[in-house]
Amino acid sequence: MPVRATGSARTELIADTALALLAERGMRGLTHRAVDEAAGLPLGSTSNHARTRQALLETAVRRQAERENDVLTPRELPGPADDRDSLVTGLALALHRFLAGDTHRDLLLSRYELALEATRRPELRTYYDTAGAQFREPLTALMVAAGSKEPERHTLSLVAWCDGMMFSCVAGSYHAATPTLDELRAGAAELLRGMLDGDAQE
Secondary structure (H helix, E strand, C coil): CCCCCCHHHHHHHHHHHHHHHHHHHHHHHHHHHHHHHHHHCCCHHHHHCCCHHHHHHHHHHHHHEEEEEEHHHHCCCCCCCCCHHHHHHHHHHHHHHHHHCCHHHHHHHHHHHHHHHHHHHHHHHHHHHHHHHHHHHHHHHHHHHHHCCCCCHHHHHHHHHHHHHHHHCCCCCCCCCCCCHHHHHHHHHHHHHHHHHHHCCC
């Protein structure tokens, strides 16, 4: 029987269902009708909320950012006055949350689908980049506080390491192995040591 979600609850249901379909079926499996059917909504409900495919994708990107924010919890990252070990631990915990459970792994799959689509849709690129900025900007501030002489470049390296670790362990050749929290902490420590201690020696 169709659910009777209304208002913001229906918007959230549509967005969450869109992300689930992206993870399960890929971009071709995301249609207005498919969202209605998977969410148990009357046919036409998703079209009423997001009339075009672009609007549906924008809804998915916004919800993706909200849910990633709940997993990565940027607010839990250390402040500028905290030591490097706190930053290492914060990064490792955030990554481990994503990799340790199937629910969050599916969120990574939907992210990759949206990222690829954004490369083909300039109008979606803006939404995707704006959503990603909420994670990059705090890291850049932390790099500055840690004494980085090139905080933007070091932030790119840090984000690339995090993204690479998640992709390799979810969709890449290491998909069958989940790094332990200690292994992730060791990797983050090595990366930061190489960047920041190298700065100090120059």
